[in-house]
Amino acid sequence: MNITFIQPEKFREQMEYLRRERGMDFLRELVGMDWGEEGIGAVYMLENSETKENVQVATRSTNREAPAIPTVSDIWKIAEMYEREAFDFFGIIFTGHPDLRRLFLRNDWVGYPLRKDYDESEELNPVRMFSENVENDCTHTLAPDGTLQRNPDTLFDNNEYIINIGPQHPATHGVLRFRLSLEGEVIKKTDVHCGYIHRGVEKISERLTYPQILALTDRLDYLSAHQNRHALCMCIENAMDVEVTERTQYIRTIMDELQRIDSHLLFISCAAMDLGALTTFIYGFRDREKILDIFEEVTGGRLIQNYNVIGGVQADITATFAEKVKAFCKYIPKKIKEYNDVFTNNIITRKRMVGVGVLGRDEAISFGCTGGTGRASGWACDVRKRHPYALYDKVDFKEVIYQNGDSFSRYLVRIDEIMESVRIIEQLIDNIPEGDYKVKTKPVIRIPEGSYHATVEGSRGEFGVFIESRGEKSPYRIKFRPMGLPLVACMGTLLNGNKIADLMTIGATLDYVIPDIDR
Amino acid sequence: MEMKKPVIKSIPYEEFKDNETLEALVNELNKERTNVVVGALDDLINWGRSNSLWSLTFATSCCGIEFMSVGAARYDFARFGFEVTRNSPRQADLIMVAGTITHKMAPVLKRLYDQMADPKYVIAVGGCAISGGPFKGSYHVLNGVDKIIPVDVYIPGCPPRPEAILYGMMQLQRKVKVEKFFGGVNRKQSREELPEGPMIITNVPQETMNNKEKEQ
Ligand code: SF4
Numbered sequence: 001m002n003i004t005f006i007q008p009e010k011f012r013e014q015m016e017y018l019r020r021e022r023g024m025d026f027l028r029e030l031v032g033m034d035w036g037e038e039g040i041g042a043v044y045m046l047e048n049s050e051t052k053e054n055v056q057v058a059t060r061s062t063n064r065e066a067p068a069i070p071t072v073s074d075i076w077k078i079a080e081m082y083e084r085e086a087f088d089f090f091g092i093i094f095t096g097h098p099d100l101r102r103l104f105l106r107n108d109w110v111g112y113p114l115r116k117d118y119d120e121s122e123e124l125n126p127v128r129m130f131s132e133n134v135e136n137d138c139t140h141t142l143a144p145d146g147t148l149q150r151n152p153d154t155l156f157d158n159n160e161y162i163i164n165i166g167p168q169h170p171a172t173h174g175v176l177r178f179r180l181s182l183e184g185e186v187i188k189k190t191d192v193h194c195g196y197i198h199r200g201v202e203k204i205s206e207r208l209t210y211p212q213i214l215a216l217t218d219r220l221d222y223l224s225a226h227q228n229r230h231a232l233c234m235c236i237e238n239a240m241d242v243e244v245t246e247r248t249q250y251i252r253t254i255m256d257e258l259q260r261i262d263s264h265l266l267f268i269s270c271a272a273m274d275l276g277a278l279t280t281f282i283y284g285f286r287d288r289e290k291i292l293d294i295f296e297e298v299t300g301g302r303l304i305q306n307y308n309v310i311g312g313v314q315a316d317i318t319a320t321f322a323e324k325v326k327a328f329c330k331y332i333p334k335k336i337k338e339y340n341d342v343f344t345n346n347i348i349t350r351k352r353m354v355g356v357g358v359l360g361r362d363e364a365i366s367f368g369c370t371g372g373t374g375r376a377s378g379w380a381c382d383v384r385k386r387h388p389y390a391l392y393d394k395v396d397f398k399e400v401i402y403q404n405g406d407s408f409s410r411y412l413v414r415i416d417e418i419m420e421s422v423r424i425i426e427q428l429i430d431n432i433p434e435g436d437y438k439v440k441t442k443p444v445i446r447i448p449e450g451s452y453h454a455t456v457e458g459s460r461g462e463f464g465v466f467i468e469s470r471g472e473k474s475p476y477r478i479k480f481r482p483m484g485l486p487l488v489a490c491m492g493t494l495l496n497g498n499k500i501a502d503l504m505t506i507g508a509t510l511d512y513v514i515p516d517i518d519r
Numbered sequence: 520m521e522m523k524k525p526v527i528k529s530i531p532y533e534e535f536k537d538n539e540t541l542e543a544l545v546n547e548l549n550k551e552r553t554n555v556v557v558g559a560l561d562d563l564i565n566w567g568r569s570n571s572l573w574s575l576t577f578a579t580s581c582c583g584i585e586f587m588s589v590g591a592a593r594y595d596f597a598r599f600g601f602e603v604t605r606n607s608p609r610q611a612d613l614i615m616v617a618g619t620i621t622h623k624m625a626p627v628l629k630r631l632y633d634q635m636a637d638p639k640y641v642i643a644v645g646g647c648a649i650s651g652g653p654f655k656g657s658y659h660v661l662n663g664v665d666k667i668i669p670v671d672v673y674i675p676g677c678p679p680r681p682e683a684i685l686y687g688m689m690q691l692q693r694k695v696k697v698e699k700f701f702g703g704v705n706r707k708q709s710r711e712e713l714p715e716g717p718m719i720i721t722n723v724p725q726e727t728m729n730n731k732e733k734e735q
Binding site for chain 2: 104105106113118120127130131132167168174175195196197198199200201203204207216222223266269281282283285286288289302303304514515
């Protein structure tokens with residue numbers, strides 16, 4: 001992957017040029033980096049949503065004390081969150097950022113964990129058993145002399161009625177926390193807090209060997225376990241020039257699609273449960289178990305399968321695999337009809353979903369909301385079509401796109417995608433070629449020096465892996481693109497002006513998984 | 520502490536019944552013999568309590584999804600008396616810590632635990648809750664919830680199978696069944712009897728304390 005370095009002084013100008021003249025409207029990723037002597041900075045991956053053209057640029061500052069880079073948060077909306085993340089991990093100060101707070105860690109955290117010279121000692125950061133200071137009521141801006149300045153009480157002022165939702169709340173699908181300012185029942189302002197499940201995966205990975213890192217990807221977004229691992233395996237295989245067999249590609253593609261159905265079934269179940277329809281929850285889980293049975297038979301794991309490995313898959317498919325998958329493909333359309341009867345066409349469901357939380361197409365792109373959410377807003381963002389991998393350019397399937405961008409479209413996209421996934425599987429299942437399920441790789445896996453990147457379509461968006469290698473057994477820096485962070489970033493836009501009860505609908509249909517956001 | 524023979528797939532009944540630790544516990548409890556009336560009442564109360572343990576919905580990550588499966592159609596923990604999950608700690612009897620607990624989450628978990636009404640129980644589900652699991656050694660992960668709250672049952676696995684989770688939950692039921700309600704758990708402990716002093720947090724910054732005082 002080619003990365004163009006730009007001086008921080010020229011950086012703003014160049015980025016504006018890329019956005020305006022080259023139409024780079026999708027900021028795929030922002031990877032904070034510590035290059036050691038050469039400075040601290042960030043790599044930006046941009047894409048033109050029309051032409052699918054890609055550009056990677058980077059900038060860095062040699063001042064390790066306070067590395068300053070101009071912000072791009074006014075050009076791409078998602079950059080606001082991404083920059084907060086880079087500030088949190090690397091202490092990069094994005095000049096001009098409207099609100100530079102830590103995103104994941106507590107605000108009394110000492111040091112910047114992903115820097116190479118971070119001191120991990122327990123004494124600096126013990127487990128603090130008291131609540132965080134309310135310092136999070138302030139924004140950070142940069143004073144003219146270059147120091148970071150706190151502006152207390154600008155986020156919410158003292159007269160506002162603020163309620164707290166989460167981190168332990170059933171409607172947040174995990175441990176996410178919102179602070180909402182209300183006027184009556186209407187939400188005025190939203191502040192999202194992440195990091196309650198920040199496990200430091202990227203930092204641990206720098207100590208592990210590549211095959212060891214594989215195990216962690218399953219646990220990021222556990223409902224995209226196969227796809228996540230597929231992405232990492234693909235990235236490493238590309239870097240090492242390993243060609244996997246045809247059989248592996250078939251197995252991987254089928255497994256990815258099964259996983260997608262699994263995730264979408266869980267989506268329907270949980271969305272229904274959040275809206276109070278417990279029956280659908282039970283139905284969804286009943287059918288999901290059928291997929292888990294197949295997974296278990298082949299991989300040995302139900303939820304977390306650890307199936308893909310570098311160069312292939314862990315074990316060959318079983319003799320009854322094809323038969324079971326085919327039976328499932330026959331079974332599920334009937335059940336979808338049942339969901340439609342009980343839930344989708346229910347008047348209450350419609351009343352609560354139609355027209356609620358509308359995300360426009362341009363906003364979806366600016367926020368980088370890929371996956372079902374982006375497609376419900378009319379953005380053709382499916383990685384399987386944009387940058388085909390595995391067998392996706394050989395199979396015939398439709399990219400499901402809706403134009404309304406409301407909660408109901410987001411819901412329908414998933415229902416339709418289940419059917420498309422079934423179609424993909426049906427095309428492949430009878431033709432799995434004979435051959436090895438795994439090619440031999442070197443016992444110790446080293447990646448040649450350089451930067452590598454691979455993406456797949458996860459269950460809820462584009463999942464990307466970025467590896468910077470120095471030719472060692474473990475990566476110099478590894479970054480996973482969270483599928484959920486853009487979805488959470490746009491929560492504010494979707495919520496403000498809506499009723500508080502709509503938080504459940506909007507949160508449920510955006511379908512984020514928190515460990516994937518926090519990593 | 521006999522139990523009606525439950526039908527559980529894939530774990531032999533003999534193994535299921537094998538509970539040396541609990542047997543030892545019962546023997547110790549009954550060493551001094553129990554009064555018939557009190558003992559009978561104890562049994563009755565424990566029977567009731569152990570068969571309606573409601574858990575708090577507390578799932579931070581992957582293990583939580585398996586916990587949801589246990590609550591859903593195929594495994595259905597309601598069969599064994601874990602009828603529903605509660606969203607409020609005030610209404611819950613037990614907390615299933617399903618998932619990784621991070622530094623930022625630790626005070627929240629502690630507070631939730633403190634908010635629950637006695638008697639309360641904790642089950643640590645999965646490697647993460649037991650010891651930090653695959654993330655042990657991370658700068659932001661708590662290596663085991665037993666560092667901050669007492670744990671009654673540990674269920675290993677990553678994630679544990681639903682059968683294992685059920686087994687763990689039933690193990691807790693057994694534990695509840697051998698409690699001494701009268702003169703046992705329900706007795707006020709004297710100060711000398713407390714195992715250790717209460718947990719005192721010493722590293723609260725002055726600023727936080729000042730804020731607290733201002734609030735009051
Ligand atoms: S023990 Fe494994 S499955 Fe459970 S939360 Fe931890 S990583 Fe996830």
